[in-house]
Amino acid sequence: MSNTAQTLPSGRVALGQQEPAIALGPLDGRYRPQTAVLVDFLSEAALNRERVHVEVEWFIHLCEQRALPGLEPLTEEQKSGLRALVTSFDAASVAELAELEAVTVHDVKAVEYYIGRRLPELGLEHLTPLVHFACTSEDINNLSYALGVKDAVEQAWLPAARGLVAAVWQMAREAKATPMLSHTHGQPATPTTLGKELAVFAHRLERQLRRIEGTEFLGKINGATGTFAAHTAAAPDTDWSEVSRTFVTGLGLTWNPLTTQIESHDWQAELYADLSRFNRILHNLCTDAWSYISIGYFQQIPVEGATGSSTMPHKVNPIRFENAEANAEISCSLLDTLAATLVTSRWQRDLTDSSSQRNIGVAFGHSLLAISNVVKGLDRLDVAEETLAADLDGNWEVLGEAVQTAMRAEAIAGREGMDNPYERLKELTRGHRVDAERMREFIAGLGLSEATAQRLSELTPGGYTGLAEQLVDEFGA
Structure with a gap:
């Protein structure tokens, strides 16, 4: 390169010609520490x-x-x-x-x-x-890509994803008994525990990991159109199918015996669909964590010396979850495109797969970056138990479900006066704030059996979490 700095028409120095090279994309620039393993x-x-x-x-x-x-x-x-x-x-x-x-x-x-x-x-x-x-x-390329993707999955992506799932399970266990008001359709609903809600995400993500862990990485080596034509022309007495099979399996891949010039890439489409699904579940975890932060259920632990907002010093922005959302979306877009493109090849061969596959690393990189950000984001969260408790105490009407269901059970058992339980609780609770005193007064006047009335009168929103804690214990990793 000439020592004279090149300039753009605008008069600015041409950064693209500088040494050392300046990265065009963020994965090789700003975010390289998180993605360099790929x-x-x-x-x-x-x-x-x-x-x-x-x-x-x-x-x-x-x-x-x-x-x-x-x-x-x-x-x-x-x-x-x-x-x-x-x-x-x-x-x-x-x-x-x-x-x-x-x-x-x-x-x-x-x-x-x-x-x-x-x-x-x-x-x-x-x-x-x-x-x-x-x-x-393509005999060489399909096997090379399969080996590279296999190693990327097994040595880079899966360890990171497993670490994330383990972190979510750990949080779920720690918060398994912490009651939390649910918000179905954004409205106060039957309480749960924070740990159980986190366990749902851990369980969903873990299921996708099992699918990805079971991926078959296929490969072929059978010549220009998959017929072993050149092989048999040179050595007709050799069992070329067996030579091909033992070679591919010897590389640690699954042999594909029937192909055109290219290996059909169906296994890649399957893998990328599973990776996309993992990304989307992760994205859902991000949006829920972001929302819980916004209503005060989580408090973010400030990083010493870090700036939350350039103008509002009080803010600690949920940037890790927002960054992860964006990167999960970009990864999904690329993985979806790869999965759709790679399963189609005109007749025996076209080159659309060649250009497409060069973006596999980019798709993995954005997923890995999303995972990294979520792990860091979760690590900086504290559960705001006082806020959770106050929200529960302000919504006694959510016990309406428990009361009307107990009334149904008593009616089934033959108790008189249990007519229209849903309608009676709807009249009490819909559009009205109900406090502890009003709920207990209502329960006392229903004519329930003594045991049921006693049980319901002792119930609180924070205690109405069913088997949530046990579910985390029973199904948690």
Whole structure:
């Protein structure tokens, strides 16, 4: 780059030409600390490393299987030397591949030449034609993407998501007995406990984790149109289906025996739908946490030295949950697009998947960022028990459900005078504020059995939480 700073037509310095490079997107800029782990699995460099990995293992596998006349298993030293191309893959490797691709104008062909350059030092120069043998580029790419996505899920996304779910379960257990007024349709409703409501989210998220943990990562290696045509032309006596199956499963993937030129990507669509669903449940947790903060059920613990608002010093804004909402939405948009796009390919091959899949890391990155923000947001919450208790005490009318249901039970048992229980409680409670004295006076005048009347007269909104605490104990992780 020239030492003279380039300028835009406006006269401003062209930041895009500065060194070190300035990131265009937030995942590689502002939020890189939270998403950098994905670079090892879903970046362009990681994709090239996986391509080298797949090509090397295919080379070794063909020799081990004696798939072609004259092939013999490699020595341990030769196998180690080839595999070192993967384990030592670094910035210099990335740069060399970029130079090769500038000539080949083909990323996978560049990988083939990159490996071929290193065969002489391993005494394998005579096997240079075996690199990328009978492969179409998509044989290498589909396996490379599958390995990268699998590692990203298992080594980066799932650990973060499990940590989040564990944090929600912990909060649920701590608040399992803390009574809280429910708000169905935004209106005061049958009380619950804060812990039980958090447990609902933990349970929902955990269920999605189980689906994601059960993902099948499929792969294929069967030639230009999925027929093993080139393979059988070269070696008709080899069981190429078995060679393909053992190779793919040996990589830790599930073998797809029937494809066109591309692996059909259905497994990706399934995974991305599950990830989107997790994101959306997480988004729901954010909106509920935000709403509870807004009505004072949660208090946010200020961060020492942090600014809540640039002009209103009293504020502590729920920025973690708002940030998470936005990033979950962006992730879902990308994952939904990927899932819809990848299941379609014109005839035996088109390239829409090639461009689409380069955004997998971005979709994962925004999800990981959302998870990170929710974990941090939850960690800065205190339960405002006094506010919760005051809200409950101000809404005795929510006991109307308990009273009219007990009246129904007594009517079923044959007690007289229990007619129209719902209507009688509606007249008492709808549109009226009911305090403890008025509710107990009403209960005393209903003619209930002594035991039922006593039980209901002792009931309070804070005590009307049913099995909420037990549900957390029984089903909590």
